[in-house]
Amino acid sequence: MLNRGVPVRLRRPLIAVAGAAVTVIALSACASGTTEANESGSAAASGEGFPITIEHAFGETVIEAAPERVATWGWGSTEAAAALGVYPVAIAEQVWTVGEGNYLPWVEEAYEAADVELPALLSDPEGGATVPYEEFIEADPDVILAPYSGLTEEQYETLSEIAPVVAYPEAPWTTPWDEEIRIVAEALGLADEGEALLQDISDGLAEQAAAHPEFEGKTFASVWDGDGVMSVYTELDSRVEVLTELGLVPAPSIAELDSSDGGFYYDLSYEQLDRLEADFIISFSSDQETADAFLTKPELQVIPAVAAGKVASVYDPVTVSSVSPPTALSFDWDRGMPVLIDSIAAALAE
Known part of the structure; x- marks a missing residue:
């Protein structure tokens, strides 16, 4: 069975059962509001344009105010946020790619360049098949970005007891790369900046095509x-x-x-x-x-x-x-x- 990258997403989606859902929700009610991670990055939206409603495969999510503590799950949303100047405080680990407790090199480079403390790593040894709810609670996010992930509806509903969750628009692991950036930008109140980022990437690809x-x-x-x-x-x-x-x-x-x-x-x-x-x-x-x-x-x-x-x-x-x-x-x-x-x-x- 394959793992992440090719891997994690080539793995057949497993139906994860949140057996400890009741416990997780109870923990959520008493979670402390502090962690050692830095607050999300300096380019967060000013608050104008909120609340924002984002539709996805499981319904819709309302983000009431500009997120200050962002958590990500799946693939690519960490990078989309960081490229927009918002640095998540908790992200899914990528065990197949870099091993347990390590960071993707391009993610680590971005945090170091911005002089932002590296985020907490959320345990993900099975490529999204199970979700570490207690670790999400500890991270104390005010939004969870998972537009390119394998979340099941049960996982989505349990995570939503912790913070608003932005899931994929249609099916697991099928969100187009540009649409993921667009969704993350919208969730952060940075839609215009997201379009500018997409244009930069598109220009770079056009240069490669011409070459x-x-x-x-x-x-x-x-x-x-x-x-x-x-x-x-x-x-x-x-x-x-x-x-x-x-x-x-x-x-x-x-x-x-x-x-x-x-x-x-x-x-x-x-x-x-x-x-x-x-x-x-x-x-x-x-x-x-x-x-x-x-x-x-x-x-x-x-x-x-x-x-x-x-x-x-x-x-x-x-x-x-x-x-x-x-x-x-x-x-x-x-x-x-x-x-x-x-x-x-x-x-x-x-």
């Missing part, structure tokens, strides 16, 4: 090879959608073979691999040895692009996570999108 005219119209499939099955990311997945900004096109075979019923990935048996037609394949792996083995694995040679050597390999947990999908802070990270773009260019040159 690689050979990308225009080329079809691709993004995959993670398993034991006897290959996980294929659908067009709903942000790591796929973001590459269309470079002129690339998701291969039609992805939709033709899709068995996910609206999910962000599906498993394809080795018996069907010959039907996965694309100009090139993006292969995500946990290390270089596995990435190299992908290129010569006999069972995979029925994929036309693999047989032709047209494979862009992305490996090691940090690099994989930085583009799975990229976040507001990892687009320019030197081991992130630049590595993926160079790998795609090399694959197309084969």
Whole structure:
């Protein structure tokens, strides 16, 4: 079973049961209002425009005033907030990527550059399958941002007893990367700043597209090879959608073979691999040895692009996570999108 980044979000959503919900709610009533974490960042909205109502898959959430203590859950919302100058006081740990008790490098760099104390890490060893309610209570947030996460309705309702929760608009782990930034900005009362941030990112992607005219119209499939099955990311997945900004096109075979019923990935048996037609394949792996083995694995040679050597390999947990999908802070990270773009260019040159 896969983990975060490719991983955490490629994991089949597990139905987490909040068995201690009653206890959690009771704890919430008596939680102290202080922690050692810094208050959220200096660019918080002045308070104008609040209350704000945000609709999502579980209904709507009302944020009464400009958040001062932000907690995040899932992927990317920490970076979106920090890029807008608001530094969350508690964030989900990323065990698969950097190990327990460590921070994503682009997140740590942003906090250090702003001279803001690093946030508390919320335990997340199962990629969102369980939620550490007591740790959320200890963080004492006044909003919980989870627009790109796998929250179940039960988890959402329990967290909402602690603070207002902004969930995903439609389905778990399928919020487009730009929409996530837009949702976070709106929740913080920084909608205009969010649009400016999105424009900066869009301009950067446009520059990359112009630098690689050979990308225009080329079809691709993004995959993670398993034991006897290959996980294929659908067009709903942000790591796929973001590459269309470079002129690339998701291969039609992805939709033709899709068995996910609206999910962000599906498993394809080795018996069907010959039907996965694309100009090139993006292969995500946990290390270089596995990435190299992908290129010569006999069972995979029925994929036309693999047989032709047209494979862009992305490996090691940090690099994989930085583009799975990229976040507001990892687009320019030197081991992130630049590595993926160079790998795609090399694959197309084969």
